[in-house]
Amino acid sequence: MRWLLRQSAALVAVLSLLTLPASPAGAITGTISTKPVAGTAAVNGPVYASAVVGNVLVVGGSFSSVGGQRRVNLAALDATTGKLLSWRADTNGTVWALGAVNGMIAVGGSFSTVAGQARPYVAVITTTGAVRATAWRPSGPVLAVAGYGSTLYFGGTFATVNGVSLRNLASADVTSGALRTTWAPKPDGRVSALRAWNSATLLVGGSYSHIGGLARPNLAGVSQAAPGNALSSYSFATSGCPVLDIAASAAADRITVGCAGSKNGGNRFQAFNHAGGAPLWVHRTNGNVQAMVIVGNMVYAGGHFSTTDGLDRKHIAAANLTTGQLSAWHVTMNSAMGVWAEAATSSRLWVGGEFTLLQGDPVYRLGGFAVTG
16 A cells, blocks of 8 residues: 555656654654754655664665765665765665664665665665675565564565565575575565564564464564464454554553555554553544654654644644653645655654655755754
């Protein structure tokens, strides 16, 4: 759903001329400003994905220039200043997903090459731009990535990897390069979001009905050990809620998700208790929620909505992670599709998307907000 919506957005634009752990060490704990960080490099096309690795902010999408310099679909910036870094690793297709794995950058998308090297749909890059030697060959686009230790998880819309039946979700060791052929949860639909909860459990979001041998519509906890069985202790009320992104906090024992619209509802962001998956709170939006990030005790939801619970919250809304209370914090931005990506550091909340105005200022598709107080 997320990928299809992005493809549709891109088509509309043409006819009228769219995982890091959610609370990394040092995540924002103060109050977030509503004034955009000045001097952030402008991006000339949609930003669909972002991740922070060390002090590097990596953004991906469908663009050809960042900060006035040639960067095709993938770019690296200083995660504090938003200034462009020197290295390049251009792709020949759209980047849909970014994440951290073993101190490196995992990249997923619709490309076949990265920096001129054959890397169909998935690649690993160092924070200095070197493309790691890997030999994984999914048969279709990768829409979500997540890392735990040296293990990379990648999901999307594919039937095989290296000819092995690993439908829509697979894993590999980034140190040895080995594909984990016996780990095969095989969700029966698209995977759009991945988050490693701990060393034992991977959270999987998307648009599917069964995974790892159990009926678990759209959201599941899956064992990181082969064969990748779905865990019976994780059962979430996400029927009618195709999951586009996941943010999770072990400290708060909370799992939050953003959902696409569906015939049964959708268009919401909500929180679940990790132990047992009990629903805790929900906020309804009038459009898809495409990006989620937890900073301190707040969760920030981005998307192409204009209201949350009937209140003016155009493209981004914030809620208390524990109580679910909707925050008065909000910012204004233009564009129909709004926010596609979010990432946090110890001093910044970064948002990426299709906007060109942020709080009335010219800010081109990537904006940062500083901590105050």
